[in-house]
Amino acid sequence: MALLELRDVNTYYGSIHALKNVSLKVEAGQIVTLIGSNGAGKTTTLRTISGLLRPRSGTITFNDSPIHNTPAHEIVYLGLTQSPEGRLIFPTLTVNENLNMGGYSLGNDKASVESHRQRVYDLFPRLAQRKKQLGGTLSGGEQQMLAIGRALMANPRLLMLDEPSLGLAPLLVRMIFETIETINQQGVTVLLVEQNARAALRLADYGYVLETGGIALEGPADELLHDQRVRHAYLGEA
Amino acid sequence: METFLQQLINGLTIGGFYAVVALGYTMVYGVLKLINFAHGDMFMWGTLAGWGLLTTVFAGLLDLDLIAVLIVAIVVMAFIGLLGMTIERVAYRPLRSAGRLSPIISALGAAFALQAVARNVSEARWRTYPEGLLKEMPDLHLSGTVGLSGLQILMLGVCAAVMIGLYLFVQRTRIGTAMRAVSLDHNVSRLMGINVDRIISLVFFIGPALGGLAGVMIGTYYGSFNFTLGWVFGLKAFIAAILGGIGNIPGAVLGGFILGISETMVVAYGPDLGLVDASAWKDAIAYVLLIAILITRPTGILGETVAEKV
C-alpha cells in the first residue's frame, strides 16, 4: 500500500476545472516528483493534498486513511507537511519562531520542539547563525532553507516541496537538492514539485508529468528522463 | 507648569482607555484585515453589562466595592468575549472570502443591532453606576495641586497591566506566536497545523473581552454612560489603532496615548493659541492628525512596511 494515493481527483477554482481525474501514488521512502509547465496544476495538486483546496470528486488516502475531507491543519498531525511555493515564510517572525510554528503540531512539548529544531539547524547550519533574525531579512536561499526546515519541524512522514529551486542561484539549487536527498535518506518520503525537470528527475525515484490539469505521463524517473516527449517538452532538447 | 502636568495626567487617563479599546481593533485587524465596526458597541455593552450587574446582583456587595468591581469585570469580560466570538461566527466567518466590501456592511449591521438592543435595554436614558464606587482609594499628590486620584492610579495600572500582559502573551507564548503567524498568512498557518478558525475565535474572545473590561472601567471612572458611547468612543479608539499602526499591539497603545494627550492639549492650550472653541474642534483635530500621519506614513507610526495585499 502506498503512503499517499490520489484516485480520480477533480478540483475546481470556481467554475474552472483545475485538476482532471488526477491519480498518483507515492510509495513510502521514495522521492516522487511532479513536473509540468506553468499552470499545469502542480501547485493545485499539492494544495488539494494538503487540504487547502477541496476536491469535488475523487479520493485521497494517506497512510491508509482518507484525508480528502480532513481540514488542512489536521492533516499536519497525520505526518504530512508542505513547504509552499514561493517559500512564504513568516517575514516578521524570527527564524526561531518560524521553526516553532513549523512545530506547532508538537504541542507544548518543549524538549521535542528543541530536538527537532536542532535537527533543522544541523541540516542548515546557516539558519543556526540567524536564529534571532526576522524571516523577512533573510536572503532568498536562506528563506528556502527556512521553509524546508519549517516543514520538517512537524516530523513528517511525507514532505511535499513546491518549487524549492524557484528563483535561486544555480549553486544554491544544487545545495537544496542535496539536502532533499539527505532528508529522504533520514527516512522522510518526499513529493517534489519542480519546474527544473532535469534536476528533479535525476533525484527522484518515480515521476509524473502534469499537462493542463491531468496526468499525461508517469514512470520511473530515469525512464522519463530518457523519454522523447519529456525531453522535447520539458528538458528543452530538440 | 502645574497646569501642564495636570493636563498631562488628564490626557494619560483618557489615552489609557483609548489604548485598551484600540487593542481589540488592532488584534482583529491583524488576523482578519477587517475593521470590526461592532467593537465599539461591544465595548459599550461591557459598560451596560457592568451597570446591570452592579445595580442588581452585586448591589449587596458594594461595601466591598473593589472586590465587587473585580468580579463584575471578570464576568463582563467573559460575557463580552463570548459575544465577540458569536458575532465573528455569525457575521464575519461566512464572509471571509467575500471581498472587502461585504464584511464592512456586516460589521456595521452588527453594530446597529447591538446598539438597538442597548438602547432598548437602557430605555435610551443615561445610566449611572452606583455612587461613590472605588472612591476610598488613596490619592497621590505630586506637587502643589497636581495629583492623581486613587481611581486614576488604579485605572492606569489596569491599563498598563493589560497592555503588558497582552504583549507578553503575543510575543512569548506558542498561541501568541500562532496569532502572529495567522495574521501574516492564513493558508501557510494551516500548513503548520494551526487551526486558523480557532485562533480567530480566540482573538475575537480576547479583543472584545478587553473591550468589556474597558467598558466596566469607564463606567466606574466616569459614573455614567448612554448607549451612544460605543460609537463615538469606538471610532476614536479605532483612530488610535490606525495612528499607531494597525495590527500592531505597541502601536495601538502608543496611538491611544498620543490621541488622548493631544486631545487634552488642544483643549488646554488651543484658546491661548487663538483657537476659539477648541474643545468643539478637538475631534476634528484628531482626524486631521490621523490624515497627516497616514499621508506621511501610510501604515501608521509603528506600522510594518510590509505591503498590504489589496
Next chain:
Amino acid sequence: MDQALKYVRRPSSHLWEIGLLALALALPYMSFMDRSRTSLAVFAGIYVMLGLSLNVIVGYAGLFQLGHAAFFGLGAYTAAILSIDYGITILATIPIAILVAGGAAVLVTKPILHLRGDYLCIVTIAFGEIFRIAVTNNVFGITGGSNGLFGAGRPEFPLPWLEPVPAIMLAIILALHLLGTRKSGPVLQWGGAAVIATAYYLLPLGLDRKPLFVVSMAMGAVAVIAGAVLRSNRASARVQMIVLVGIVLAFALGTVLGAETITGEIAYSMDEYFNVDDPTTILGVEFTPVAFKRDARPYYYLVLGFIVLTVVGMRRLQNSRLGRAWLYVREDQLAAEAMGIDTTQIKLIAFAIGSAWAGVAGVLYASRFTVVAPESFNFLQSVIMFSIVVLGGSGSIPGVLVGTLGMVVLPELLRDAAPTFMYEGAGPVVILALILGFYLYHAQDRLPAAVLESAAIAAAFFLPPLLLGEPALYVVGILMALVMLIAIARLRRRTARYLPWVAGALAVYTIVLLAAGGSLGPDLSDGVSGFRIMDWRDGLMGVAMVLMMMLRPAGLIPERRRGIAPVTVEQPSEPIPTAARQQTTV
C-alpha cells in the same frame, strides 16, 4: 490579461427600463400614493441619486468611501447659503454645487489616493467627520452652527415648466434607445422624440379628462404587454416604434392629467372627477383617490428627472473608455498600471464625478427640506449610502435601486407598526408569488418540487401569525421570509450549508412570535413599555444587513461581469496562474 478583463457590453432591450420608467411616471397618481408616500418617494429618490453617485467611486473604481455624506452636505450647504444669503434660485445653484463638491473632492482626496483599502476607508470617515464638525462649529460663520441653515428657497414650479419634464426625459430615453438598437437615420429617431414631446402637450386639450385618464392607463398597460410580445418575436422596427410611441403617449396623457392638479393654478383637480368618498373601480381594482393640497409631486418629477439623467449618464460612463479604465484599476491595479493607465488620475476622476453628483443630490435635498443641518450629514448617512451600494450589488445600477428600497424605503414603511393589509387577502398572494418567483428564478428545472416547497414555506410563515392573531408580526414575517427565500435559493447550489442558519432564523422567528405575540406577551400594537417595531427599526436593519451579506455577499443584484473569475468560498489566495507570475531572484 486584456482579453480576460474585457468588459463585454451585453446587448439588451431597453423595453424593461422604459416600462419601469413609465411606471415611475404614473406612480404619484396611483391611489395608494398619499402625501407621505410621495414624500418618501422623493426622499428615496435623493438616496438613489446618492447611491448612483457613490457607485462610481465604490462600484466602478472599487475605492472605499465612507464619508460620502460630506459631499452631499457640501452641495446642500452651497445651495442653502447661495439661496438664503444671495437670493439665487435654488436650482440655479446646481453648477456651483457641482464645482464646490467636485473641487473639494479633488483637493482632499488627491493626497490620500495612494492609500490602499482600509486606510482609504478610515481617511474618508475622517473627512466626513471633519466636515460635520466644521459645519457644527459654524465654520467661516456661514453654516449656522448646530442650528443649521433655515429657509433655503423652495423652487416654485410653474406648470408649463414642470409639465414637459417627464416627456422630455422620455423622449431622450426613447431616442437613446433607438440610436442604440437601430441603424435607421437619426432624423427619424430624434424627430420621433420631438413628435412625442409635442403630442404630449397637444393631445389632452379639449378632451374630457376623466375617461382619458382611465384609458391612458389601460393603454399603457396594453402597450407594455404588446411591446414585450413584439420584442420577443423580433417584430420589425416600425412596429416596435409604433408600440413604443403608444406607450409613451399613454403615460404622457396620464401624467398631464395629473400634473395639472399640482399647483392648483388650473381649476381642474382630481376631486372634480373622483368623489373622495366614492371610490372608483377600474378593471376590478378599487381606487380611492386622495385629495391633495400642495404636496411633493413637483419634487417627485424633479428628482425622477435627475435620476433618469443620472442612470443614462452612469451607463454611458460605465461603457466608456473611462469606465473600462476603472474596471481595470478595480480588478487589477498592477496590470492596469502595466497597460499605461494613470491609476491615480483615474481614481481622482472617480472621486470627482461621484462627489460632484452627490453635491447635486445635496441641492435637491436643500430645496425639498429647506433645512440644512449637520445631523443630516453624519457618519450614519455615509453608512446608509455605502450600504445602498454594497447591499444592492456594488457596481450595479439596478442594485442601487434595490439597495435604496432596502435601506431607505423599507425602514420607513416599518413605521406602520400594525399594517392591516394582510387581512385584505392580497398579502399572502404576493408573498406566494414572491416565493414562486425566486424558485423559478433559481430552479427552473424542478418546478413541481418548487411549488410544493414554497407552499410549505408560505404555510410556515402564515400559520403562526394567523393562529396567534397578531397582525404586527407580519412585518417581521416578511423580513424573515425574504431572508429564508434567499437562503433556500443558495441551498440549491450549496447543499445544506446554510441550513443551520435557516433553522436558527425560524427558531428566532418563532420565539419572537411566542414572546411578543397574541395573548402570550405584551401588547404589540402600542403602549409605552411594550414591544414596538418603531424601537427596533434600526436593530432590524442591522440584522438584515448581516443576513444579507451572509447570504448574498456580492449584493442582491450583482453587477454582470464577463471574463472575471467568479468569487467563491474556497477561492485560494492566488488564482490559477494564467499570466506569468512575477518571480523574484536572490
Next chain:
Amino acid sequence: MKRILAVTILLALVLGPLSLSARAQEGDPILIGLQGPMTGDFAYEGQGFEQAISLLVDQINAEGGLLGRPVELVIEDDAGDPTQSALVADRLVDAGVVAVIGAYNSTATEPASEIYNEEGILHITPSSTATRLTEKGFEQFFRVCFLDDRQALFAVMAMADVLGAQKVGVLHDNSTYAQGLAEWTRTYAEEAGLEVAYFDAINPDDQDFTPTLTNIGQADLDAIYFTGYHAQGGLLLRQTAELGLDIQWVMGNASNNPEMVEIAGVDAAAGTFITTEPLPQDLEYPEAVEFVEAFTEAYGEPPASVWWLLAAEAFNVIVHAIEETESTDPEVLAAYLHEDFADYPGLSGPIIGFDEKGDRLGTIHALYEIDEEGVITYYPEQPQPEAEEAEADA
C-alpha cells in the same frame, strides 16, 4: 427573463401592500399628533412627551372624551432629525390630525412647521426655542416654552443680583438649543456690565471633560453658566468635584432633571444653581399638583424633565381651545389662541396668552438650588425680572 420576473415580483411585493393599506379613519375620534424623538440621542425626552400626553388622553377619554368624541394620539418618531421630521409630518397630515405637538428640537420643528402651515394644521411646540421659528408669520404655529433670550436675561440677573458675580463664564455643548442660550447670555451679561471671562463649548459625545474643567478652574470665575443638557451637566459636576476645583455652577433649564444629581452624585451636585420654569410641585395650581400626582401614580416617578410638562401643557392648551370654541377647525382654534386665550392656569404657571407671532407671553423662570440632600429646591431669594425686563426693553 428570469431576472425580469424576479424584479417584477419584488416590485409587486413593495407595491402590493401599499395599494391595499387602510386609509386613515375619518369620523369619530379627534386625532392629535405628537412628533418627537422616540429614538436617537433625545429618545428619553420624546418618550417622556408620550408618557405625559397619553396620561392626559386617557383621562379625557375616561371622562367621556372631547365634544363627545374620543381623543386619539397619533405618535410619530422624528429622531430629532430634520429629514425624518419632514417625513413624519407628512404622515401626520395624511393621518388627518387636527393639531400637532412637537417637535422637541428646533432643527426638527422647522421643516415640520412648514408642512403644517401649508396644510393648515395647528402646531404647538413644547420645547423648540429658536427665535426664528415664530418669525415666519405662520398663523397656526405656537409655542408654550419661552424663547432663549428670556431665560438668558433671567440667568444673568440671577448671577449678578443673587450670587453677586462680577466675572462669569458661559459653557454650552454646541447643540442648537444650548448654543443659542449661551450666546444670548453672553450678550445680556455684557450689557449688564459683567465680565465674560470664559466662553467655550464642550463636545456632548465625550465622557471626559477634565481638560475643559482644568481651564475653567484656571479662569477663576465667580460663576459659570452651563446651558447644555443634564447628562453632560452631571458629568461636569462630578468631574469638578473629582478634580477638587471650586467652581460655582449655574445650570440652564435643559439640565433641570433629577438624573443630573444622580449622575453627579449628591455631594458633587449640592450647591449648584438652576434656572428653569418652576417645577410643578412648587406651583399651587391644583392642575399642576394633580398632574404630577397622576403622573407619579402611573409611571412610578414624577416627570423628570421640564419639557415633558410643557408637552402636557401644549396638549392642555389644544384641548382647552377645542372645548372653548367647540370646533376642530385648526383655523378657528388658532384664531382663538391668538385673540381670546388668556390667563389660563397652566402646568408650568399661568399662561398670560400668546402674542401675534405665537410666542408665549410673560416669563416665569425661577432660580433653584440643589440642596445637601440632592433635591432641587426653590431658592428663597429670586431676582426681580419684571422691572429689569422693562429696562431692557426700553
